[in-house]
Amino acid sequence: MSAIERDVVIIGAGASGLTAATKLRAAGLSVAVLEARDRVGGRLWTNHIDGAMLELGGQWVSPDQTALLATLEELGLDTYSRYREGDSVYVNAEGVRTRFTGDIFPVAESTAAEMERLITLLDELVEQVGVTEPWAHARAKEYDRISWSAWLAEQTDDVEARDNIALFIAAAMLTKPSHSFSLLQALLMAASAGSFTHLVEADFILDKRVVGGLQQVPIKLAEALGDDVHLSSPVRRLEWSEGGVSAEADSVTVNARYAIVAVPPNLYSRIDFQPPLPRLSHQMHQHMSLGLVIKVHAVYETPFWREDGLSATAFSPYELVHEAYDNTNHEDPRGTLVGFVSDERADEVFKLSAEERRERILTSLSHYYGEQALSPVVYYESDWGSEEWTRGAYAASFDLGGLSRYGAMQSTPVGPIFWSTSDLAAEGYQHVDGAIRKGADTAEAIIARHQA
Numbered sequence: 001m002s003a004i005e006r007d008v009v010i011i012g013a014g015a016s017g018l019t020a021a022t023k024l025r026a027a028g029l030s031v032a033v034l035e036a037r038d039r040v041g042g043r044l045w046t047n048h049i050d051g052a053m054l055e056l057g058g059q060w061v062s063p064d065q066t067a068l069l070a071t072l073e074e075l076g077l078d079t080y081s082r083y084r085e086g087d088s089v090y091v092n093a094e095g096v097r098t099r100f101t102g103d104i105f106p107v108a109e110s111t112a113a114e115m116e117r118l119i120t121l122l123d124e125l126v127e128q129v130g131v132t133e134p135w136a137h138a139r140a141k142e143y144d145r146i147s148w149s150a151w152l153a154e155q156t157d158d159v160e161a162r163d164n165i166a167l168f169i170a171a172a173m174l175t176k177p178s179h180s181f182s183l184l185q186a187l188l189m190a191a192s193a194g195s196f197t198h199l200v201e202a203d204f205i206l207d208k209r210v211v212g213g214l215q216q217v218p219i220k221l222a223e224a225l226g227d228d229v230h231l232s233s234p235v236r237r238l239e240w241s242e243g244g245v246s247a248e249a250d251s252v253t254v255n256a257r258y259a260i261v262a263v264p265p266n267l268y269s270r271i272d273f274q275p276p277l278p279r280l281s282h283q284m285h286q287h288m289s290l291g292l293v294i295k296v297h298a299v300y301e302t303p304f305w306r307e308d309g310l311s312a313t314a315f316s317p318y319e320l321v322h323e324a325y326d327n328t329n330h331e332d333p334r335g336t337l338v339g340f341v342s343d344e345r346a347d348e349v350f351k352l353s354a355e356e357r358r359e360r361i362l363t364s365l366s367h368y369y370g371e372q373a374l375s376p377v378v379y380y381e382s383d384w385g386s387e388e389w390t391r392g393a394y395a396a397s398f399d400l401g402g403l404s405r406y407g408a409m410q411s412t413p414v415g416p417i418f419w420s421t422s423d424l425a426a427e428g429y430q431h432v433d434g435a436i437r438k439g440a441d442t443a444e445a446i447i448a449r450h451q452a
């Protein structure tokens with residue numbers, strides 16, 4: 001096995017690791033990026049399935065994601081708006097489908113008022129708690145002790161208002177059941193997007209896509225790094241001391257002054273750290289886990305819903321597919337729908353055969369768009385839970401009580417080892433924007449230490 005010497009070894013060629021590598025090299029440090037998969041991008045993966053270009057992982061860009069927007073500009077990548085003309089659709093607990101416009105679902109007036117009251121209250125809490133150090137807030141422990149669902153139940157007796165507000169964080173963002181994470185974790189999620197209101201505004205949070213696919217970001221970054229990116233090189237062992245590191249991948253060993261572990265925290269324990277990490281790291285990493293969501297892609301000969309005056313934006317906390325959108329590619333005559341099946345509902349349909357699961361999912365889509373939704377020409381489920389080098393989607397969050405207990409130290413380097421991923425970000429947490437911010441910040445921290 002060959003051994004090479006570098007200033008910094010970066011483990012993981014996702015958006016975060018590649019951003020860090022790019023910045024470090026620009027500052028004159030030598031780098032090697034070791035990537036387990038035979039491709040770069042990690043949770044960004046633009047692929048062709050049965051002739052359709054699909055974004056199997058991350059894809060949307062929102063206006064507050066300024067780090068990602070700047071990277072897109074630097075790389076010369078163009079964006080286009082998600083199709084949003086026409087009515088949205090909501091399905092209530094009785095299965096009644098209603099068309100609507102705007103952000104507040106077509107529910108009884110009293111329920112709409114409760115939803116608006118809760119959104120205002122949450123915006124206030126989000127502002128108080130902030131995005132950079134939610135664990136430092138005076139009431140952090142209190143907010144971290146109560147589950148998202150229990151807190152909502154304390155706020156209102158209106159079950160439909162509760163179910164809808166829960167959806168914006170649980171099924172739609174953390175992709176975990178609303179009883180399994182805290183109010184504090186929910187507030188961080190909303191704060192990372194600027195406000196709770198932003199999560200409710202589909203046209204904000206799911207604003208733009210990248211022409212040709214978002215995976216071009218890591219692909220272009222990796223191209224510029226050239227031979228310093230090593231694919232099919234899972235790092236199995238990381239020896240470290242205050243003086244440096246030695247990262248052993250299957251085909252190459254990199255001896256370096258510093259390491260950046262740019263993988264989601266649920267995968268840290270796949271690396272054999274020698275000597276072992278400190279007790280607190282061992283404990284903390286066991287409280288950070290990925291959610292689970294199936295991203296469903298259904299391509300049709302035409303975007304048939306548009307003729308019916310529908311934008312394809314659809315929500316229901318009561319449907320198997322809790323949200324769905326028009327995901328037609330730029331200048332593509334075919335129409336694509338994307339829908340999401342989260343957490344315990346995903347568990348439920350994964351017990352079925354592939355055929356039964358497809359039927360259940362398409363039936364759910366037909367509740368929003370009618371019978372035509374039952375017959376796509378291309379159908380595909382992104383199943384990140386089965387991906388060895390990810391193991392869930394979209395990203396990692398703490399279990400109940402974990403954020404206030406461990407959050408303050410989640411990014412603290414251990415000797416020469418630094419941590420960088422969207423899962424640890426403040427602004428852009430769980431998103432590509434956060435991956436890029438974290439990569440840039442980690443590079444800066446290493447440069448500062450190197451120059452000290």
Ligand code: FAD
Nearest residue numbers: 012014015016036042043058059060235421422430431432
């Ligand atoms: P990753 O992309 O996970 O990169 C980590 C890399 O490390 C991977 O390439 C992995 O193979 C590699 N690796 C792991 N272990 C090892 C090892 N031992 N040795 C070497 N390499 C290793 N974000 C948005 O902004 N907008 C969206 O619309 C959006 N939608 C999403 C939809 C889905 C289905 C998913 C899965 C994610 C979505 N996200 C979205 C989230 C976004 O994709 C991620 O937050 C971001 O891409 C994470 O980047 P990262 O570099 O931190 O981690």
